[in-house]
Amino acid sequence: MRAIVISLLCLLGACATVPTATPDASGDSLDLIARDYVALILEIGEREEGYVDAYYGPPEWAAAAEADPRTVPQLIQGAASLTERLEAVSTAGAGPAVAQRKAYLLAHVSSAAARLRMLSGEKMSFADEAEALFGVRPELRPLSSYDPVLAEIDALLPGSGTLAERVTAFKSHYVIPKDRLQVVMDAAIAECRRRTVQHIALPANENFTLAFVGDKPWSGYNYYQGDARSKIEINADFPIYTERAIDLGCHEGYPGHHVYNALLEKTFVDERGWVEMSVYPLFSPMSFVAEGSANYGIDLAFPGDEGLAFEREVLFPLAGLDPSTAEKKAQLAALTRQLARAEYTIADDYLAGRIDRDAAIEQLMKYSLADRAKATQRLRFIDTYRSYIINYGLGRDVVQAWVERQGPDHWQGMETLLSSQILPVDLVE
Known part of the structure; x- marks a missing residue:
């Protein structure tokens, strides 16, 4: 293969x-x-x-x-x-x-x-x-294997209260005020696009609309419309942090879902007439590539400390926020990322009936460092999409490893992936 x-x-x-x-x-x-x-x-x-x-x-x-x-x-x-x-x-x-x-x-x-x-x-x-x-089988690690990461975060944010409460209190300093969401998101998406088009040629007519919505199990969604057009919706029910503006801009837009769908349409539907690519079944191998590449696209567009620098220079001023502890925020984000797959184990136990809803929420609060409302929303996502959750963390890691094996030009590897019918099984070394 x-x-x-x-x-x-x-x-x-x-x-x-x-x-x-x-x-x-x-x-x-x-x-x-x-x-x-x-x-x-x-x-x-x-x-x-x-x-x-x-x-x-x-x-x-x-x-x-x-x-x-x-x-x-x-x-x-x-x-x-x-x-x-x-x-x-x-x-x-x-x-x-x-x-x-x-x-x-x-x-x-x-x-x-x-x-x-x-x-x-x-x-x-x-x-x-x-x-x-x-098309990929996830590893389900015991939750105890994530405890050393929690210990590192505990040391990073000492104080009273539970670790989730301390994390929520710390992150509250970086919530984008609702009356500034539009301008901050516009700036983040524009920068994601600017960085992407330097490396990937997009259809001349590509465009998107952006709307803020509520009462959804997800934080953002791209509804691809065809003809290189997308409708991007952002769930504003919960706090949106400055780094999340970058994440959503890249994931839903550039070089994420919007770019992936536009390139597939151009490469296969327009140029080859391969009609199977005109339909996207959500529960399919396509989603492993789509979500994995959209998450890896964040790191690709903003490597190293570039995301933090953009927050400092552009997003913090637009949001009216104080950047004094931004470095600690970046450290927290890196550690939190290491906890991403803990929810696979929680979902496995919950969906199999080995733990009840309340226990699942408590475990999500502990291992995703979320407050109860956010953990409850995440469980709503698991109720709705079940094993789909593997496509984010595992998908990102598999896509990143594959792209970076292709050579030093990671953007070229990404464009190759986004313009192909490569399957998840092909990505695994």
């Missing part, structure tokens, strides 16, 4: 004249299967709200799915049929890009089948579910 991916990287600039796979004896082909794959995903979206994260293919296909969606058992049969058809199509002599296309479709149909089984009532463990949906 690695040899296929390496060869694929050499073809990413290719135009639409990519050699096609050999049809099977019935005349079936990847193009025909891809059309039926889109129908499958759109119809699953009619059975599960939110399953289709983005669609910008022909509107009549979406209308057909809405008008007459198959039942879940019928869709399970449809996924099995697509798998059989894919396995029957030969990619011999067609080139690595086409072989990767077949692998990509197989992986996404397999993920769709797993989601359909869940909709029909099948129960999976946290790790089994993550692997079935996203």
Whole structure:
């Protein structure tokens, strides 16, 4: 598989004249299967709200799915049929890009089948579910293994009260006032974009709208609209810190979700006519790459101390905040990042029924250093998205390791990834 991916990287600039796979004896082909794959995903979206994260293919296909969606058992049969058809199509002599296309479709149909089984009532463990949906099996470490990190944070922020209370009190000095959210977010996103376009050529017409919302289980969301356009929403129910403005600007925008979707649309839908990329199923291997690259994009755009410098020079003044303890804030952020995967273990126990809701909230408060309201919101996210949470921390680490193995130009490696059908299994060394 690695040899296929390496060869694929050499073809990413290719135009639409990519050699096609050999049809099977019935005349079936990847193009025909891809059309039926889109129908499958759109119809699953009619059975599960939110399953289709983005669609910008022909509107009549979406209308057909809405008008007459198959039942879940019928869709399970449809996924099995697509798998059989894919396995029957030969990619011999067609080139690595086409072989990767077949692998990509197989992986996404397999993920769709797993989601359909869940909709029909099948129960999976946290790790089994993550692997079935996203193509990567997470390690579930004992929570005690994160205690040394908590000890370091305790030493960094001594005082009375619980550690979570001390962290919340310290971070309160960096909350962006609500009446300055718009100007701070605008500045952060503009800087994320400025740094990205120095390295990645974006479609000339790309743009986004930004809105602040509430009552959501997430902190930010990118709704890709097609034609290189996105609608970015930021949840303003909870405090937004200055460094979070940078995180959200990069993650939801540049070089994160907005750029990823725009490059996929340009590379595959516009230039090659590969219609499978016009639909984005949320619970799929695509999300591991999307969330992982969006999180790694923060470090890529603001390496080292550059994020802190931008906060000091631009965001703190715009927000009217005192930067006197900014270095300690950066130390806290680095340590907190090491706790990211603790919630996998908590989610595993909670979703399996080994701990109740109150215990899960207490553990999230301890290991994510959040107050009760924020920990409760995070549990709401876990209730909604379950094993999807692996795509953030684990996804970032896997993407970072892969990009940095490609060579010293990490932006080039990132652009390669964002313009490809590379799967999570291809990223793992």
